[in-house]
Amino acid sequence: MLKPTLLAAGLVALLAAPALAQNTNSGTDKFAQLGQELPTPNTYRTASGAPGRDYWQQRADYNIRVTLNDANQSISGTEDITYTNLSPDKLSYLWLQLDANIYAPNSMTEATQTAELREKMSFQTLEYLQRTGFDGSFKIDDIRMKGAGKQLPYTVNYTMMRVDLPQALAPKQSVTFTVKWHYTVNDQKKTGGRSGYEYFEQDKNYLYEIAQFYPRMAVYDDVNGWQHKQFLGTGEFTLPFGDYRVAITAPADHVVGATGTLQNPDQVLSATQRKRFDQAKASSKPVVIVTQDEATKAEQGRAKDTKTWVYSAKNVRDFAWASSRKFIWDAMGLKVEGKPVVAMSYYPKEANPLWGQYSTQAVAHTLKTYSKFTIPYEYPVAISVHGPIGGMEYPMLCFNGYRPEADGTYSSATKYGLISVVIHEVGHNFFPMIVNSDERQWTWMDEGLNTFMQYLTEQEWERGYPSRRGEPAQIVPYMAMNPNLQNPIMTNSESVLQLGNNAYGKPATALNILRETVMGRQLFDYAFKTYAQRWAYKHPKPADFFRTMEDASGVDLDWFWRGWFYSTEHTDLSIENVQWYKxxxxxxxxxxxxxxxxxxAAPKSLSQQRNLQDINKTLVDEKPELKDFYNAYDPLAVSESDKARYQQYVSKLKPEQQEILKKGLNFYQVELKNLGGLVMPVIIQMTYTDGTNEVVNIPAEIWRRNNAEVTKVFITEKPVASFTLDPFLQTADTDLSNNGFPRKLAPSRFELFQQQQQPAPQNPMQRNVSSQQPKQGGGATGAGGGN
Known part of the structure; x- marks a missing residue:
């Protein structure tokens, strides 16, 4: 309970003046500007975070012919690469990425993979550890100059390949060369990976999700030169922009979806399918183009001939595709700031009814929401393809998991898991497919920014949407963890510990805190949109993001980047003590x-309480003659002389000073400590004795003179019953037990369980036996749209 201490009136003026706090910061000042941590601005990248007047980037255009062999699950292809040197440098060689070489027998990925053996291990785990008998690496058949036909020498260094040019490529010049290759597609369920195939035992069919299927140009830029760090499996892909024309030859009964727009629909689609596709473009709901009935019928056959699907994509950084005779295909149209876009999904019958209900709708919702917060989506299509594992992103096309039970029911976790993964992977069209950051170096620049945008998009899907990441309270267990088990966000992608927390959850949470608590939505949204506009179809680096967010908002955020991105410190602010003065x-x-x-009101001591019971009469009670003046004296009685002295005192005060005395103000000296090391704004709620409350938001700069402890004075007209730090859980504070004064108990929970094998629980749809069976293919319309 807070008790007041009387404060001499003459001290009020001193309290109102700013205190001269001693600077007790030890080591690096948390409010020091980011100097050596950021590169020196230049004419390529400015101090404001915008591209400079001399900014440049390379270009790579592709003409690819590729064939899928469904009999032995292999790919063979030929590509013409036109590489344009827009740098100021002469280039005597070019570097290409051979990402499939992580499946080579001598793979650096496999050699450096760590693992632990346990007393009990599944056959699947053992099979993954062995991975023997499979070689999914690129086999380079030939590399030669286009037209001249001169073979080019090349050197393969694990997942990178250097191609030596016959003469140096001068600035503003282009070179075209041809690469011929083949490789075996991996089984995703056995070897993992971002692409591959899934085999369906029941109908003996394959579903192919194909990416990283061709030798791809590496990025050459003004910061790193060639970005040719080895692909070890985590750090993803850094690629230049260009135009693609890709001809995909597959079994004639396959449906092929890909990055870009289909160039030869008359040759690969039936008249009925083309009509449905035209209907879908104008429909606000998904229309089925290839129905479940048609896909089920196709599963039963095996075409001996082939079809070639030709796709074209403009100004993209990559290309991916999917192929299967099992595909159902639905689509719907939408407009993004007046420009028509087609949202589409490809999925097998095993994915229904979930996919027909939600996938394409989630694609369209993502494009609208991301476009509102960043830049308008400018590509003509966006596609979600269902496959066996997780999610993975490519321009205009992504691969997503989650499917219902065999009986068509599904849990809420499966439903929201599907919607979330579609939002996340489609969202990657913006980060990094358009705002093209260096994934090989900085996973957080695509995954973290995208996870933040995913959170905003989920919350616009459904009120109370169960987002996994974004809310500050959700990152607390990670932030409170032993720092030895963490890396700073600013850690190379291949070296990150706990990638999900580090590169997805923590940066997404940081951005949410910036938006809600540090900057406010108006300043943040403007700055974030400015970053997307500045770096759309370019190659930004972390400094470009940090500088743009400050430049467009007018908010000094160096302390925030230093704490959240360059350290493993956590938030733990504490109210150590409160003193109440009147x-x-x-x-x-x-x-x-x-x-x-x-x-x-003061309680009697234990002795006093017992004396009242044990001492019937005191001596003075028995002998009244012992009483004198002081036995009847009341020291708190107000005499006329007391009143006269008061009137004399008041007469000497100025009117404004008299008003202060009349108000009966309350002065609270609140002592705060930063126990976690991470400086953050102080959000403090004062709950008054009448039950009302007031929230005060104090910028993080309150810690600028002393990063460890500060004292703040609050002046109120009403008495305060309690103080609470971070009442709305805005700062990811890891210990709420010290956030209140007077102290409050913060409960923890433990779970009891029966130590025996339990059957797998039914999902709510299965338990609700009285409900109707869900319809297959729900959500899409059109002839034969599901059973």
Whole structure:
């Protein structure tokens, strides 16, 4: 319970003035500007975070012919690469990425993979550890100059390949060369990976999700030169922009979806399918183009001939595709700032009814929401393809998991898991497919920014949407973890510990805190949109993001980047003590009455309580003659002389000083400590004795002179019953037990369980036996749209 201390009225003026705090910061000042941590601005990248007047980037255009062999699950292809040197440098060789070489027998990935053996291990785990008998690496058949036909020498260094040019490629010049290759597609369920195939035992069919299927140009830029760090499996892909024309030859009964727009629909689609596709473009709901009935019928056959699907994509950084005779295909149209876009999904019957209900709708919702917060989506299509594992992103096309039970039911976790993964992977069209950051170096620049945008998009899907990441409270267990188990966000992608927390959850949470608590939505949204506009179809680096967010908002955020991105410190602010003062008004009627009330309320000591029971009469009670003046004296009684002295005191005060005395203000000295090391704004809620409350937001700069402990004075007209730090869980504070004063108990929970094997629980749809069976293919319309 807070008790007041009387404050001499003459000290009020001192309290109102700023205190001269001693700077007790040790080591690096948390408010020091990011100097050596960021590169020096230049004419390529400015101090404001915008591209400079001399900014440049390379270009790579592709003409690819590729064939899928469904009999032995292999790919063979030929590509013409036109590489344009827009840098100021002469290039005597070019570097290409051979990402499939992580499946080579001598793979650096496999050689450096760590693992632990346990007493009990599944056959699947053992099979993954062995991975023997499979070689999914690129086999380079030929590399030669286009037209001249001169073979080019090349050197393969694990997942990178250097191609030596016959003469140096001068600035503003282009070179075209041809690469011929083949490789075996991996089984995703056995070897993992971002692409591959899934085999369906029941109908003996394959579903192919194909990416990283061709030798791809590496990025050459003004910061790193060639970005040719080895692909070890985590750090993803850094690629230049260009135009693609890709001809995909597959079994004639396959449906092929890909990055870009289909160039030869008359040759690969039936008249009915083309009509449905035209209907879908104008429909606000998904229309089925290839129905479940048609896909089920196709599963039963095996075409001996082939079809070639030709796709074209403009100004993209990559290309991916999917192929299967099992595919159902639905689509719907939408407009993004007046420009028509087609949202589409490809999925097998095993994915229904879930996919027909939600996938394409989630694609369209993502494009609208991301476009509102960043830049308008400018590509003509966006596609979600269902496969066996997780999710993975490519321009205009992504691969997503989650399917219902065999009986068509599904849990809420499966439903929201599907919607979330579609939002996340489609969202990657913006980060990094358009805002093209260096994934090989900085996973957080695509995954973290995208996870933040995913959170905003999920919350616009459904009120109370169960987002996994984004809310500050959700990152607390990670932030409170032993720092030895963490890396700073600013850690190379291949070296990150706990990739999900580090590169997805923590940066997404940081951005949410910036938006809600540090900057406010208006400043943040403007700055974030400015970053997307500045770096759309370019190659930004972390400094470009940090500088743009400050430049467009006018908010100094170096302390925030330093704490959240360059350290593993956590938020743990504590209210150590609160002292309550009231001004001594000198009015004897007020002050003496207050003292009397305090004396009456004071508890009696244990001895006093027992003496009341044990001592029937004191000596003075028995002998009244022992009483004198002081036995009847009331020191708190107000005399005429007391009143006269008060009137004399008041007469000497200025009117504004008299008003201060009349108000009976309360002064609270709140002592705060930063126990976690991470400086953050102080959000403090004062709950008054009448039940009302007030929230005060204090910028993080309160810690600028002393990063460890500060004292803040609050002046209120009403008395405060309690103080609470971070009442709305805005700062990811890891210990709420020290956030209140007077202290409050913060409960923890533990779970009891029966130590025996339990059957797999039914999902709610299965338990609700009285409900109707869900319809297959729900959500899409059109002839034969599901069973």
């Amino acid at each position: 001004v001594d008004s000198k009015n004897p009627d007020i002050e003496n009455a207050a003292r009397r009330e305090e004396m009456n």
